[in-house]
Amino acid sequence: MRPTLPRLINILVPVKRSIDYAVKIRVASDGKGVDTNVKHSMNPFDEIAVEEAIRLRERKGKLVTSITALSIGPAKAADTIRTALAMGADTGIHITTPEGIVVEPISVAHAIKKVIDRSEGKDKIDLVICGKQAIDDDSGSTGGMLAGMLGWGQGGFASKLDVEEGGKIQVTREIDGGLEKIEGNLPFVVTTDLRLNEPRYASLPNIMKAKKKKIETLKPEDLGLDFTPRLETISVSEPPKRVGGGKVENVDELVGKLKDAGLL
Template identity: 75%
Template sequence: MHPSRPSLVHILVPVKRAIDYAVKIRIAPGNKGVDTSVKHSMNPFDEIAVEEAVRMREKQGKLVESITAVSIGPPKAVDTIRTALAMGADSGIHITVPEGTVVEPLAVAQAIKKLIERSGNTDLVILGKQAIDDDTGATGGMLAGLTGWSQAAFASKLGVSEDGKVEVTREIDGGLEKIESKLPLILTTDLRLNEPRYASLPNIMKAKKKKIETLKPEDLGLDFTPRLETISVSAPAERQGGGKVETVAELVSKLKEAGVI
């Protein structure tokens, strides 16, 4: 059971520093990972999560009390938190790890659970449905399992009433599913939930003055030692060039040779 819920909602939004979506991924020497010495930015699905939290406050200002952005990563992850603050989050929490540390989904879920317990008033956690670097899509479900809270994954529409009732439209194979829940809730965002805003220059300047708390894993009693081992990473096979045919009969012949027909 969640403790007596306050009338105002406190939202926690995890944001990940990931390789920028426009960067062409290259395999790192040793074939154990990808080259990370490239441009990074906030995971796009996490941008959607921040945007939804801010929109909720804009639409229902009397409902949302606070929005806290949290990121686990090296010192440069502070930039990701600052982006969330410039978009409208109120404060940030940075759990620091050395550069190059791989923090697995279970460790992330355990860290968020610790922050929920530490705050004592978190009602809603909004996460991106997946990170574009590892694509596991596992953290939201793991967090729901650890906390025992309800979860709504792949949300494409969200509505929260003042009595804590949540209506979520989620994308499923072949259509949409509408579900209802009560706070507290774990929500993961789908691509069509919203279109994130660009932070304005005044808000970027204001973000520099907002508070970011810095913690180490041991401050929360956490151990980020990896449980998984990457055996190898390889690029997909290059596509073969196409060929030209002169007649329909030749096309049919080629398709038969390829086993298509």
């Protein structure tokens, strides 16, 4: 009886260039979006996804044969891919878009599917690890839509991930009141939660090496994609300013004010 050969894994990690988490968001002058002329960086949840792909290779050795970082966006999105390469990804794919174009989650899922469909043979992608959401639009829908389009199993909000040699995948996910452990088989889509890991900082030697790693540049038409938005943003506004509180002399006065406000 022949021994069972290990299932080799090619991982794809979508990474989004988004407004840096530390930037104070301002509404754009046209009132239909936010000011994007600010510092950008990799979406933090995607950074966790890149880290987990690298840790999976470190734990499993040659079981993980490649890690590819994919980004969709203008020319500056290549910097986000370089960050992933400096962390430890092997290659990158950049699907270019004109500056200012907003690519909706369903279009992102279609694009990732096209990239997976064109991979073949020993380079066939069979595991996608992506952030559960992007901090700019908070849609949290790309991973689920991608799994549905591909017909793959999925594990969302992952706080722990492991893959066995036979291709079985185990995901521990956070749910209300506890943890849920699910199992499936490759191919598979995983979306990462905050507590999955803490991303590493890229070292200077790895940053230098990343400059020599290959990034394949594609246009939407190369993959038969159309990023024309299906939705229109009517208006964007800041939340109302907080109003200062008032002082009360005693509990009775407080209760009276709460009753007057209909809160009791």
